[in-house]
Amino acid sequence: MSVAIGDADNDGTSEPVVSVNYGFMQSVNGIMIYNLAYTGHNFIASDVERGVYGGPVAVGNADNQIGNEIIAASASRSSITNYTLKMYKYSGSWIGTNISTVSHPILSTAIGDADNDGKNETALVTYVASPVIPENATRIYDYNSSSGKWIETNISVTTCGCSVTSVAIGDADNQPGNELVTASENGAIDIYSYSGGWTTKYHFFTGTYGDLFLAIGDADNQPGNEMIIGASGQLFMYKYKSGAWVKTTIPSTATGIFNSVAIGDADNDSYNEIVLGTSNNQLKMYDYLCSQWKETTISGPDRSINSVAIGSIDSELGNEIVIGLNQGAPSLDNSPRMYKRV
Ligand SMILES: [Ca+2]
Ligand SMILES: [Ca+2]
Ligand SMILES: [Ca+2]
Ligand SMILES: [Ca+2]
Numbered sequence: 623m624s625v626a627i628g629d630a631d632n633d634g635t636s637e638p639v640v641s642v643n644y645g646f647m648q649s650v651n652g653i654m655i656y657n658l659a660y661t662g663h664n665f666i667a668s669d670v671e672r673g674v675y676g677g678p679v680a681v682g683n684a685d686n687q688i689g690n691e692i693i694a695a696s697a698s699r700s701s702i703t704n705y706t707l708k709m710y711k712y713s714g715s716w717i718g719t720n721i722s723t724v725s726h727p728i729l730s731t732a733i734g735d736a737d738n739d740g741k742n743e744t745a746l747v748t749y750v751a752s753p754v755i756p757e758n759a760t761r762i763y764d765y766n767s768s769s770g771k772w773i774e775t776n777i778s779v780t781t782c783g784c785s786v787t788s789v790a791i792g793d794a795d796n797q798p799g800n801e802l803v804t805a806s807e808n809g810a811i812d813i814y815s816y817s818g819g820w821t822t823k824y825h826f827f828t829g830t831y832g833d834l835f836l837a838i839g840d841a842d843n844q845p846g847n848e849m850i851i852g853a854s855g856q857l858f859m860y861k862y863k864s865g866a867w868v869k870t871t872i873p874s875t876a877t878g879i880f881n882s883v884a885i886g887d888a889d890n891d892s893y894n895e896i897v898l899g900t901s902n903n904q905l906k907m908y909d910y911l912c913s914q915w916k917e918t919t920i921s922g923p924d925r926s927i928n929s930v931a932i933g934s935i936d937s938e939l940g941n942e943i944v945i946g947l948n949q950g951a952p953s954l955d956n957s958p959r960m961y962k963r964v
Contacts, residue, residue, distance in 0.1 A: 623946030625958055627933030628681025630657055631712040632689040636933050638665075638944045639692050640958050641676025655679065655694050655710075667957070670716045674698055677705070682733035684709050685765040686741040693721070693744050695728035707731065707746055707763070721763050721772045724748055734791030736762060737816035738799040745777075747786035747804055759786045760804050760814075777802065777820045784808045785833075792838035795824070795862040796846035805834035805851060811860070826867060830856055832879070839885030842910040843893045850896050852880030857898060857908070872915050878902030878926075882945075886932030889963040890940035899927030899945055905961070920961055925950055935960065 624641045631637065640656045655670040670692060677695030684691045692710040705728050707721040727749040736743045744763045758776040765772055780786060784807035794801045794813055801823060802814045809831050813824040828834065828851060835852040841859060842848060849860040850872075857872040857880055874880075878901035888895045888907055896908040897920070905921040920943065929946035936942065943961040950956060 623928050623949060623956070623958065624676065624678045625929040625931045625944050625946040626679045626681045626692075627931040627935055627944060629690050630681045630692045630710075635937070636935055638931065638933075638935055638958055638960075639670070639679050639681050639694075640946060641679045641694055641696070642956065643675050643677075643949055655692070655696070657692075657716075665957070665960075670694070670710050671696070671708075671718055677728050678731045680731050680733045680744070683742055684733050684744050685711075685767070687765075687767065692716075693731055693733060695731055695746065697727070705748075707744070709744075722746070722761070722774055724761075726750060729785060729787050730789045732789045732791045732802075735800055736791045736802040736814075737764075743791075745789045745791060745802055747789045749785045750780050750783065756781045760789065760802075760812075762802065762820075775820065777814055778804065778812060780806070782806065782808045782810075787833045788836040790836045790838045790849075793847050794838050794849055797862070803836060803838060803849065805836045807832060807834070809834070811836075811849070811851070824867065828853070828858070828869070830854070833881075835880060835883050837883045837885050837896075840894050841885050841896050844910070850883050850885060852883040852898060854879050856880065857883070857896070872896070872908055874898070874906065874908070874917060876900045876902070876904045876906050878904070881926065881928055882930040884930045884932045884943075887941055888932050888943050897930050897932060897943055899930045901926045901948075903927065905930070905943070905945060921945075921959070923947055923959060936962075938962075 626639050629636045656667040674696040680693045706723045708718045710716045710718045728746050731746045756779045759780040760778040763772045786804045786806045788805040790803050804812045809828045815823040830853040832854045837850045857874045859870045882899040884897045898906045907918040909916045926948035931944045
């Protein structure tokens with residue numbers, strides 16, 4: 623289950639948007655993408671699109687027209703060799719339009735002004751079977767409002783036979799402008815910037831293999847942004863200082879695959895934290911205090927955590943943490959879980 627928070631339906635409050643994948647063996651409902659709205663003390667699930675296998679979701683102004691949209695990757699139940707990236711716009715009902723169809727599962731998506739033209743783009747990264755012929759794994763889409771078409775640009779070709787597992791857009795290096803950052807299974811971090819064309823600004827290896835999960839933001843409440851990377855049993859931070867990337871390991875007692883990382887003010891003390899979800903059912907928070915990282919255990923749900931988001935989703939002040947869980951049997955409560963510091 624993938625989770626994003628934003629005002630997806632443009633009603634003035636933010637909601638969690640969730641994509642659900644019950645798996646191929648389940649006949650019940652296949653996959654759904656939900657929009658949950660907070661009314662009173664209940665979250666009401668409503669369908670954005672039912673009957674598809676849901677992948678990563680994002681919320682933002684994807685097309686640079688009025689209002690926000692949902693971007694979601696999915697596969698159809700009839701043809702699981704076609705993976706689509708769609709935009710869903712709400713106007714009384716959800717209208718989905720196709721952005722792109724690719725031949726491999728989409729592992730991560732992000733919305734942001736990657737090329738610094740004042741308008742947003744949507745990026746995706748895909749699974750690559752190994753071994754493989756070199757293929758485009760990182761792509762970006764720009765909506766052209768006059769033609770009504772999405773312009774696709776291929777940013778990177780993988781030659782390692784490994785997947786690019788995570789993508790983020792933001793000011794990673796605290797130098798002018800945003801960058802597009804990807805993390806790959808072979809431990810590579812690639813940072814791309816646009817100046818008339820896409821070029822690799824930085825390329826380095828974390829020294830860790832496997833799925834990497836990436837977030838950009840002010841994680842330590844010291845000047846500037848950082849990149850936070852979750853891996854197998856490891857959490858680390860990269861900060862660009864004096865022309866070099868400095869790696870810091872954030873001490874963690876968590877185990878398993880660090881499936882998701884988010885940066886934000888999770889506990890509403892006006893400072894940011896890192897929130898981590900793991901494959902071993904752990905939800906932890908990391909706070910940089912007095913030059914040390916402090917770990918707090920928030921919860922231990924009954925299943926693997928697949929996705930974490932921080933934002934304000936109820937009518938009360940302050941942020942909440944929303945997590946998406948690995949799907950259990952349809953008889954289990956598969957709804958996302960919300961945590962609020964009280
Ligand atoms: Ca742009
Ligand atoms: Ca920058
Ligand atoms: Ca910082
Ligand atoms: Ca905080």
